[in-house]
Amino acid sequence: MKKLNLLVAGLVCFATLSCSDDDKTSEVDNTNITAVEDAMQSGSWKITSFIEEGNDETTHFAGYNFTFSENGALRAADGTTTINGTWSVTHSDDSSDDDDSSSHDVDFNIAFANPAEFTELSDDWDILERNGNTLKLIDVSGGNGGTDYLTFTKN
Numbered sequence: 001m002k003k004l005n006l007l008v009a010g011l012v013c014f015a016t017l018s019c020s021d022d023d024k025t026s027e028v029d030n031t032n033i034t035a036v037e038d039a040m041q042s043g044s045w046k047i048t049s050f051i052e053e054g055n056d057e058t059t060h061f062a063g064y065n066f067t068f069s070e071n072g073a074l075r076a077a078d079g080t081t082t083i084n085g086t087w088s089v090t091h092s093d094d095s096s097d098d099d100d101s102s103s104h105d106v107d108f109n110i111a112f113a114n115p116a117e118f119t120e121l122s123d124d125w126d127i128l129e130r131n132g133n134t135l136k137l138i139d140v141s142g143g144n145g146g147t148d149y150l151t152f153t154k155n
Contacts, residue, residue: 032106032127033089033090033091033106035130036089036106036108036127036130036135037089039130039132039135040068040087040089040135040152041068041069041070042154043154043155044065044066044067044154044155045065045066045067045068045135045152045153045154045155046061046064046065046066046152046153046155047061047064047066047150047151047152047153048151048152048153049149049150049151050120050121050148050149050150050151051148051149051150052120052146052148053141053144053146053147053148054146057117057120060117060120061076061117063078063079064076064077064078064083065077065078065155066152068087072086072087072088073085073086073087074086074087074110074111074112076112076118083112083114083115083118084112085110085111085112085113085118085121085122086109086110086111087108087109087110087111088109089106089107089108089109090106090107090109090124091105091106091107092105092106092107092124105126105127106126106127107124107125107126108124108125108126108127108135108137109123109124109125110122110123110125120148121150123139123148124139125137125138125139125150126138126139126140128149132154133153133154134151134152134153134154135151135152136149136150136151137149137150137151137152138150
């Protein structure tokens with residue numbers, strides 16, 4: 001009987017610890033999401049680097065200031081042209097879009113319907129690095145295995 005009680009107690013502890021770890025991961029991810037959202041909604045940003053499969057495509061975005069609104073609206077404007085899109089920061093348990101095979105990550109999602117240069121930004125990016133003035137993103141393509149890098153710097 002003692003062995004059965006110890007076994008049940010051990011299983012309960014294991015289950016509690018397992019749930020606790022998941023809760024901690026969720027809390028960390030939610031904190032990261034809020035921090036990224038708050039930072040991006042503060043001021044305007046410019047693309048200082050966009051490397052698409054080894055090709056530097058940064059010049060396509062020269063002169064554009066990007067504004068990330070609280071309602072998920074994304075606006076790129078260069079003084080004469082305004083391009084509208086959407087953005088979000090989400091939690092994803094899908095390790096297929098991770099560059100490090102982690103089962104938990106925060107995705108920075110961008111969507112533009114046109115023009116063609118801006119649709120290249122449309123993806124669920126993984127965050128490589130973030131500080132108060134810079135957001136560095138990476139996307140590893142599932143189709144051809146190419147890797148894209150995108151860096152936003154605060155104006």
